[in-house]
Amino acid sequence: MESVLQSVQGFMYPNEVELQWGILIVLYPFTTGLVAGAFILASLERVFNVEAVKPTYRLALLTALAFLLVAPLPLQLHLGHPERSLEMYLTPHTESAMAMFGFVYLWYLMVVLVLEIWLDYRKDIVLMWRDSSGPTRWLYGAMALWSDNISPASLALDDRIGRALTVIGIPSAFLLHGYVGFIFGSVKANPWWSTPLMPIVFLFSAIVSGIAAVMLVYMVTAWWRERAFDMGCLDTVARYLFYAFLIDFSLEMLDLIHRIYEADESFRALDFMVHTRLYTSQVLVQILAGTIVPLGMLGLTQLVQMSEKARRRIYAMAGVLTLIGVFAMRWNVVIGGQLFSKSFLGYTSYKMNFATREGLLPAILLLILPFVILAVLIRLLPPWKVQRRGAGVSG
Amino acid sequence: MNPDRRAFLQKTGKLLVLSASASVAWEAIVAGRPETAENYKMSDHWWGMVIDIDVCIGCGNCVRACKVENDVPREPLFFRTWVERYQVTPDDLEHPTVDSPNGGYDGFPVQDKVDEKVKHFYVPKLCNHCHQSPCVQVCPVGATFVSPDGVVLVDKTYCLGCRYCVQACPYGCRFIDPRTQTVDKCTLCYHRITKGLTTACCETCPTGARQLGDLKNPKDPIHEFLRDHHVLVLKPQMATGAKVYYNGLDGSVR
Amino acid sequence: MSGWLKDKGHLARMAGLFAFGITAFLVFRWVMVPPGFGLYGHYRAGALDDARARPLQYAGRAECEGCHTDIVEARQGSRHARIGCEACHGPLIKHAQAPTEIKPTRPDGRVLCVRCHETNPWKPKGFPQVKVADHSDNGPCTACHKAHAPKIS
Numbered sequence: 001m002e003s004v005l006q007s008v009q010g011f012m013y014p015n016e017v018e019l020q021w022g023i024l025i026v027l028y029p030f031t032t033g034l035v036a037g038a039f040i041l042a043s044l045e046r047v048f049n050v051e052a053v054k055p056t057y058r059l060a061l062l063t064a065l066a067f068l069l070v071a072p073l074p075l076q077l078h079l080g081h082p083e084r085s086l087e088m089y090l091t092p093h094t095e096s097a098m099a100m101f102g103f104v105y106l107w108y109l110m111v112v113l114v115l116e117i118w119l120d121y122r123k124d125i126v127l128m129w130r131d132s133s134g135p136t137r138w139l140y141g142a143m144a145l146w147s148d149n150i151s152p153a154s155l156a157l158d159d160r161i162g163r164a165l166t167v168i169g170i171p172s173a174f175l176l177h178g179y180v181g182f183i184f185g186s187v188k189a190n191p192w193w194s195t196p197l198m199p200i201v202f203l204f205s206a207i208v209s210g211i212a213a214v215m216l217v218y219m220v221t222a223w224w225r226e227r228a229f230d231m232g233c234l235d236t237v238a239r240y241l242f243y244a245f246l247i248d249f250s251l252e253m254l255d256l257i258h259r260i261y262e263a264d265e266s267f268r269a270l271d272f273m274v275h276t277r278l279y280t281s282q283v284l285v286q287i288l289a290g291t292i293v294p295l296g297m298l299g300l301t302q303l304v305q306m307s308e309k310a311r312r313r314i315y316a317m318a319g320v321l322t323l324i325g326v327f328a329m330r331w332n333v334v335i336g337g338q339l340f341s342k343s344f345l346g347y348t349s350y351k352m353n354f355a356t357r358e359g360l361l362p363a364i365l366l367l368i369l370p371f372v373i374l375a376v377l378i379r380l381l382p383p384w385k386v387q388r389r390g391a392g393v394s395g
Numbered sequence: 396m397n398p399d400r401r402a403f404l405q406k407t408g409k410l411l412v413l414s415a416s417a418s419v420a421w422e423a424i425v426a427g428r429p430e431t432a433e434n435y436k437m438s439d440h441w442w443g444m445v446i447d448i449d450v451c452i453g454c455g456n457c458v459r460a461c462k463v464e465n466d467v468p469r470e471p472l473f474f475r476t477w478v479e480r481y482q483v484t485p486d487d488l489e490h491p492t493v494d495s496p497n498g499g500y501d502g503f504p505v506q507d508k509v510d511e512k513v514k515h516f517y518v519p520k521l522c523n524h525c526h527q528s529p530c531v532q533v534c535p536v537g538a539t540f541v542s543p544d545g546v547v548l549v550d551k552t553y554c555l556g557c558r559y560c561v562q563a564c565p566y567g568c569r570f571i572d573p574r575t576q577t578v579d580k581c582t583l584c585y586h587r588i589t590k591g592l593t594t595a596c597c598e599t600c601p602t603g604a605r606q607l608g609d610l611k612n613p614k615d616p617i618h619e620f621l622r623d624h625h626v627l628v629l630k631p632q633m634a635t636g637a638k639v640y641y642n643g644l645d646g647s648v649r
Numbered sequence: 650m651s652g653w654l655k656d657k658g659h660l661a662r663m664a665g666l667f668a669f670g671i672t673a674f675l676v677f678r679w680v681m682v683p684p685g686f687g688l689y690g691h692y693r694a695g696a697l698d699d700a701r702a703r704p705l706q707y708a709g710r711a712e713c714e715g716c717h718t719d720i721v722e723a724r725q726g727s728r729h730a731r732i733g734c735e736a737c738h739g740p741l742i743k744h745a746q747a748p749t750e751i752k753p754t755r756p757d758g759r760v761l762c763v764r765c766h767e768t769n770p771w772k773p774k775g776f777p778q779v780k781v782a783d784h785s786d787n788g789p790c791t792a793c794h795k796a797h798a799p800k801i802s
Contacts, residue, residue: 003471004471004472005472011479011492011493011494011495012567013477013495013520013566013567013568014472014473014474014477014495014498014567015472015473015474015561015567015568015569015570016567017471017472018471018472018570018571020558020561020562020571021558021562075557078557079555079556079557080554080555080556080557080558080571080575080576080577081554081555081556081576081577084536084553084554084555084556085555086681087535087536087538087553087555088535088536088555089674089678090536090678090681090682091536091537091682091686091687091691092535092536093534093535093536093537093691094691095532095533095691096532096533096534096535096559097533098533098535098557098559099535099536101535110667110670115663118663122659144659145659145662145663145666146662147658147659147662149656149658149659151656153655153656154656154657154658154659157656157657157660161660183559187529187533187562187563188529188565188633189529189562189563189564189565189633190562268489337562338562341567342565342566342567342649343493343567343649344649345491345493345649437689437697449773450773450776451773452765452769452772452773452776453769453771453772454764454765455764456736460707460735460740463706463707463740464705464706464707464740465703480771481771502764503769503771505767505768505769506769506770509770515770515771516771516773517771537686537690537691537692537693538692539692540690540691540692540696541690542689542697542700543689543690548696548697548700549696550692550693550696550699551699552693552696552699553683553692553693553696582700582703585697585700585701585703586700586701586702586703586704586705587705587707587709589701590701590705592705592707592709593709595706595707595740598707598709598710598733598735598736599707599733599735599736600733600736601732601733601736601737601765602776603731
């Protein structure tokens with residue numbers, strides 16, 4: 001008991017002393033945010049015909065899929081009874097925001113991402129099916145559903161349906177991540193979370209993180225394959241990142257100013273928390289290093305003529321800082337919301353374990369896993385044009 | 396406002412609160428649902444509690460009895476009911492000094508130096524058995540619910556351990572039982588009250604500071620108590636339909 | 650493929666796959682939802698019986714008074730008359746079930762009485778409180794006060 005109370009300052013309700021949601025729950029909105037953001041970037045090309053970002057289209061879709069496959073894992077891992085999680089599908093409580101996760105997730109995974117990727121890649125899949133042999137042949141055959149029709153008429157149909165799916169996909173991406181914000185924003189007991197701005201702030205920071213992630217993945221893959229960067233594409237993506245970031249930053253500042261000006265019953269406690277236990281992660285990492293600095297860097301590239309090399313470096317640095325900043329934002333929402341007592345009279349702190357079920361190690365593994373999945377996906381479904389290999393030569 | 400009028404308004408207000416909870420229960424009756432237990436009709440009851448701050452002496456009997464009766468984990472710091480100790484400077488309601496050493500389980504240490512200008516009192520806490528309960532609202536699978544007789548219960552064989560309900564409770568009444576990895580909370584001694592007994596905390600309260608009440612039983616003294624006292628629920632701004640009514644609750648209590 | 654399905658064969662297969670998935674889910678759900686779920690509300694009706702099934706620890710005052718009529722008499726009119734027996738004597742359902750085999754232990758007055766009656770500013774003003782150290786010479790409270798009827802007459 002003494003050890004539990006060591007971290008407590010002031011008064012907390014006794015049951016509040018232990019934090020309920022740790023780093024795994026920080027990962028969950030971070031990963032789903034990357035999914036939603038990557039998808040929205042992909043849809044720019046498809047729906048709004050932004051030719052310049054075309055090189056990132058398929059890459060963005062695969063990135064979204066890789067992260068979406070990982071998104072439920074941290075949730076699953078933190079449950080007291082993971083084996084009961086199917087109950088979310090069996091008896092979903094319609095009044096519960098969380099119950100809808102299963103359905104929003106399945107809709108997004110199956111109807112939006114898998115279908116759209118399948119339709120977009122179908123021609124390539126059929127061609128690879130024809131070219132390959134052995135187990136690979138079977139795999140591509142299964143992916144093509146053993147239908148090798150790639151007549152122009154069928155491909156035109158695929159394209160039409162794919163476009164329609166993207167149109168449905170945009171509100172779905174908004175739904176997916178706005179909904180994650182709603183899970184927090186709708187908890188009236190917690191003033192740090194409870195604001196109608198929460199879904200919107202989550203959504204825009206998701207778009208920001210998704211664009212930054214795809215931009216970085218594009219740069220890394222191009223460098224890996226020793227290809228020249230498509231600077232037109234990079235400049236456009238970076239510009240979108242800048243605009244999305246501006247909106248995101250304004251929204252977060254609006255939330256902050258509103259809280260300070262309104263100064264309701266919870267303000268004194270929250271203000272104290274931000275100035276003490278949350279100072280590093282909120283003020284230094286999230287706002288300063290993760291928002292103002294990358295925003296300034298991206299803004300500079302818009303204002304000043306720079307060499308390609310300088311721009312590349314700035315984009316890479318800004319991208320990394322952005323991801324750190326958005327991760328810190330998720331951290332500050334999830335962890336910050338549990339550091340103060342609902343009596344507003346006391347504070348606790350979060351002690352992260354390392355190699356436990358809800359510790360840092362599984363969190364790191366869960367952050368690496370999507371990149372492994374992405375590597376496999378890229379190998380299975382190359383997002384760029386591959387030179388047809390001669391038969392028999394394996395890659 | 397003249398005192399008569401004020402008293403009338405307060406009474407009417409209370410009656411309104413009561414009839415609101417009664418009407419919710421009435422719907423359950425009208426629906427004509429079957430009953431499973433013998434000698435106990437869920438639709439005949441609507442449970443709540445009265446806590447009289449003015450007579451609570453902070454002996455901790457309720458905390459100890461609850462732990463025994465309900466096998467509540469002793470470590471590290473989990474409580475279905477606990478007692479808080481307040482010190483308030485009379486003109487500064489916003490900055491009370493509060494503590495609850497081991498939830499009041501061992502009673503409270505005596506303090507030698509006492510500031511006569513400061514207001515002192517105990518506040519026993521437990522689940523408020525809200526009928527518009529935010530914890531029930533957020534449960535994704537239906538593992539926690541308001542029973543037809545108005546008690547918020549947990550289905551321990553069905554709970555995922557997602558802890559969303561712990562976050563949603565404004566009063567800090569829920570915790571994860573480390574032995575089962577499911578959520579745990581006050582059941583209002585459901586196994587006792589459905590057998591005609593009172594809760595373990597009320598049974599052992601030496602001063603009658605806690606009184607279980609059946610809001611659907613017209614003969615229950617709770618009606619008289621609610622009529623004759625100025626009662627409040629905790630955090631009324633949360634609008635949770637709390638059914639634990641406090642008499643003598645100070646404005647500084649959170 | 651022929652006819653109108655000519656260029657839609659792959660889509661039909663995908664649609665079939667989805668239809669199969671949804672049907673399999675509905676069947677799975679139909680099989681897996683626990684019995685009694687939704688009878689009273691969005692929960693398993695059996696959970697109410699589970700909550701009722703917990704064994705008692707405190708027998709309740711009525712149970713005690715059924716046998717200990719002498720104590721009921723002794724307490725009549727006393728200031729301790731309204732206190733539940735198990736508030737001081739502890740949980741005694743086992744004694745109530747097997748009165749001769751299981752005997753309760755006598756509570757320690759120096760702990761029990763002091764807990765309620767030691768002077769403490771948090772206690773309500775009208776409640777009888779003493780500074781225990783000044784009040785007695787460390788003797789047992791019961792030397793002067795009878796626990797069931799504490800007033801010294």
